Amino acid sequence: MAARNKARKRAFQILFEADQRGTTVQIVLADWIRLARTDDRQPPVSEYTMQLVEGYARHIDRIDELIATYAVGWTLDRMPVVDRNILRLGAYELVWEDETPDAVVIDEAVQLAKEFSTDDSPAFVNGLLGRIKELKPSLRRDQEHPEHRA
Numbered sequence: 001m002a003a004r005n006k007a008r009k010r011a012f013q014i015l016f017e018a019d020q021r022g023t024t025v026q027i028v029l030a031d032w033i034r035l036a037r038t039d040d041r042q043p044p045v046s047e048y049t050m051q052l053v054e055g056y057a058r059h060i061d062r063i064d065e066l067i068a069t070y071a072v073g074w075t076l077d078r079m080p081v082v083d084r085n086i087l088r089l090g091a092y093e094l095v096w097e098d099e100t101p102d103a104v105v106i107d108e109a110v111q112l113a114k115e116f117s118t119d120d121s122p123a124f125v126n127g128l129l130g131r132i133k134e135l136k137p138s139l140r141r142d143q144e145h146p147e148h149r150a
Contacts, residue, residue: 012086014029060088
């Protein structure tokens with residue numbers, strides 16, 4: 001498994017754990033880092049995992065707003081917890097990270113949905129992240145000029 005793929009999977013697991021525990025991603029990230037230092041069986045947390053988790057944490061409210069706005073027929077709290085966190089990570093990476101091509105971000109999110117969620121989840125994740133990708137230019141303008149946000 002490629003290093004970025006592994007880092008993305010770990011970032012998803014941290015977001016998922018924080019959601020399940022009702023705590024912040026920063027607390028779970030710190031727990032994972034501490035555990036990796038004290039337990040040889042725990043793999044280290046990569047720089048890219050930290051970058052994804054910390055980046056998501058900086059934009060959490062806007063990301064949830066985007067998902068809630070474009071997830072037709074689904075509210076965030078009714079969405080399966082796995083899908084919600086895959087979408088959160090994917091939306092962050094699509095809008096705020098430029099290192100990875102959009103198609104790769106969406107494909108990796110769909111793969112996470114195939115591995116961890118229901119049979120219907122890959123199509124749902126693909127569709128919603130595809131919509132966010134289409135809107136990316138206007139979303140970027142909105143972040144640069146929040147007073148223009150609809």
